[in-house]
Amino acid sequence: MSRLEGWKWCPRCKGCLCETVPEGDEKERLVCSECGLVIYDNPAPCACAVVLRDGKVMLTRRAVEPSAGLWDLPGGYIEVGETPEQTLEREILEETGLRVRTVRLLGFFIDTYGDGGTDTLNISYEAEVTGGTEKPGSDVEAIGWFEPASLPPDDELAFRNTREALAAWLAERSGKTGSAAGSASRDSGTESDQGESG
Numbered sequence: 001m002s003r004l005e006g007w008k009w010c011p012r013c014k015g016c017l018c019e020t021v022p023e024g025d026e027k028e029r030l031v032c033s034e035c036g037l038v039i040y041d042n043p044a045p046c047a048c049a050v051v052l053r054d055g056k057v058m059l060t061r062r063a064v065e066p067s068a069g070l071w072d073l074p075g076g077y078i079e080v081g082e083t084p085e086q087t088l089e090r091e092i093l094e095e096t097g098l099r100v101r102t103v104r105l106l107g108f109f110i111d112t113y114g115d116g117g118t119d120t121l122n123i124s125y126e127a128e129v130t131g132g133t134e135k136p137g138s139d140v141e142a143i144g145w146f147e148p149a150s151l152p153p154d155d156e157l158a159f160r161n162t163r164e165a166l167a168a169w170l171a172e173r174s175g176k177t178g179s180a181a182g183s184a185s186r187d188s189g190t191e192s193d194q195g196e197s198g
């Protein structure tokens with residue numbers, strides 16, 4: 001269900017909204033019969049992060065609906081004029097009291113914020129704690145730190161994008177662990193060749 005379900009009146013002039021294909025467009029939109037305003041149902045951009053400290057992943061247990069009581073990646077909606085990195089720093093400070101720095105982009109994940117909620121485009125990062133004092137914000141019931149091998153099961157995670165971003169992070173991490181093991185075995189292989197030739 002779209003967030004525009006049931007919209008009848010133009011938010012600009014109170015005219016009647018009709019579902020129609022505007023000239024030059026290919027999809028049906030809500031169009032005001034009075035002032036011609038076209039309302040596009042674009043997703044709202046959000047930024048969230050897999051935040052690490054001492055190798056553990058921080059998750060926040062939501063105090064509010066949707067998905068109250070479930071574990072979430074900290075983050076939130078991007079405000080006008082903000083970069084996703086600035087959103088992360090602001091939201092995570094509000095939600096957890098911690099200062100973070102983004103390390104790298106994990107990917108983009110589309111989702112819906114609860115049943116009939118806003119469609120979202122989630123920009124997900126890996127980030128690390130750089131300072132601050134841990135204290136849950138008003139929207140957060142608890143802050144949890146999890147070993148990567150002991151993350152909560154999927155049905156205790158708040159949203160589809162939470163599961164997808166964590167899965168992407170875990171997959172990349174196991175790839176890295178694999179290559180680290182590979183280079184370690186290569187190192188041990190060259191050990192016998194080592195000499196004081198320099």
Ligand SMILES: [Zn+2]
Binds near residue numbers: 010014032033035036
């Ligand atoms: Zn109008």
